[in-house]
Amino acid sequence: MLLNVKEVSKRTSLSRTTIWRWLKGGRFPEPLRLSDQCVRWRSEDVDTWIRNLPARQAQ
Numbered sequence: 001m002l003l004n005v006k007e008v009s010k011r012t013s014l015s016r017t018t019i020w021r022w023l024k025g026g027r028f029p030e031p032l033r034l035s036d037q038c039v040r041w042r043s044e045d046v047d048t049w050i051r052n053l054p055a056r057q058a059q
Helices: 005-012 016-024 043-051
Strands: 032-035 038-042
Touching (some): 005 016, 005 043, 038 043
Antiparallel strands (some): 032 038
16 A cells, blocks of 8 residues: 555654655655655555664654
């Protein structure tokens, strides 16, 4: 299943801004670019990222 940024935000409890900032910083999985205006994340990639989060992250 492919997820848009709103769905990724709900699944991860991250704001859309944080998702894009973390993506730019290499801290979040790369999306698929389906067109110039359309990006989607594989649900498996997001789920794997969530499973691999440390129990507690330093701020």
